[in-house]
Amino acid sequence: MTEGGVEETVLIPLYARAVETTGPDPALRDPRAVEMVDAIDYDYRKFDGQPSLRGAVMRTALFDLWTRDFLAEHPEGTVIEVGTGLNTRFERTDNGRARWYDLDLPEVVALRRRFFEDTARRTMIAASATDRSWPDLVTGEGPHLVSAEAVLAFLPEEEVRQVVGMLAERFPGALLAADSAGPALVHAQQDHDVLSKVEARMRWACEDPAEVAGWYQGVELLSSHTMTSLPRRLVEGLPRAYRDTVEELAVLRLPQVEQYRMNLYRLPSHG
Numbered sequence: 001m002t003e004g005g006v007e008e009t010v011l012i013p014l015y016a017r018a019v020e021t022t023g024p025d026p027a028l029r030d031p032r033a034v035e036m037v038d039a040i041d042y043d044y045r046k047f048d049g050q051p052s053l054r055g056a057v058m059r060t061a062l063f064d065l066w067t068r069d070f071l072a073e074h075p076e077g078t079v080i081e082v083g084t085g086l087n088t089r090f091e092r093t094d095n096g097r098a099r100w101y102d103l104d105l106p107e108v109v110a111l112r113r114r115f116f117e118d119t120a121r122r123t124m125i126a127a128s129a130t131d132r133s134w135p136d137l138v139t140g141e142g143p144h145l146v147s148a149e150a151v152l153a154f155l156p157e158e159e160v161r162q163v164v165g166m167l168a169e170r171f172p173g174a175l176l177a178a179d180s181a182g183p184a185l186v187h188a189q190q191d192h193d194v195l196s197k198v199e200a201r202m203r204w205a206c207e208d209p210a211e212v213a214g215w216y217q218g219v220e221l222l223s224s225h226t227m228t229s230l231p232r233r234l235v236e237g238l239p240r241a242y243r244d245t246v247e248e249l250a251v252l253r254l255p256q257v258e259q260y261r262m263n264l265y266r267l268p269s270h271g
Contacts, residue, residue, distance in 0.1 A: 010085030016056035052194040078140030083151030099140030135170040144174035173269040180206035182259030218268025
């Protein structure tokens with residue numbers, strides 16, 4: 001993959017999971033991530049030792065938790081990964097019964113196809129999140145979980161509103177898992193430990209995740225977490241080093257940490 005552009009950001013969480021997997025006490029195991037890092041010609045060394053790699057792992061662990069919760073309640077539901085990048089959530093959370101869709105830009109899906117194939121229950125869709133036609137390709141029955149990890153913040157707010165509105169229209173009653181970044185974090189991203197090393201930039205500054213619930217009638221914010229307010233059941237399952245990091249960050253209350261939030265919404269049902 002060439003360096004530059006939003007597509008380069010798919011390599012950051014990939015590398016984070018690979019590094020984590022090969023560590024002594026991993027918070028998650030992702031052998032496919034190790035395989036992909038080894039196979040993709042890219043200089044990952046610029047990310048080494050950066051705190052955001054651990055943050056990416058904790059975010060992924062939370063989105064995994066939400067996915068497992070959804071599938072526990074709806075074993076034959078449909079999961080849609082918007083901006084899936086090189087994610088492997090299917091490998092970590094699939095229950096053998098769910099329908100799954102991996103959506104990303106055509107060049108990213110082309111890269112994914114080097115490592116994954118469509119199956120009877122899992123389908124890749126090459127399209128932008130803002131393309132209003134891609135929901136037509138989702139034939140899996142609801143309920144739906146739409147997961148947009150490290151995606152929406154890179155769109156202008158107007159496009160984020162359009163995506164949320166489209167999802168609400170096409171997948172009524174769905175859960176939407178998405179992260180957001182506050183204004184101070186967006187404005188200072190040129191100094192970010194990882195984002196400063198790639199060309200892509202966040203464009204949507206979200207002061208309060210509850211704002212999204214006010215865009216369309218019936219959207220409900222179910223939960224919102226910072227790295228220091230992750231669900232207790234998640235933190236208790238993390239390795240000691242991660243638990244220590246959460247405790248340290250809770251004391252420091254760093255703006256760049258507290259302004260980054262991971263959110264779970266319920267979209268309105270029709271009628």
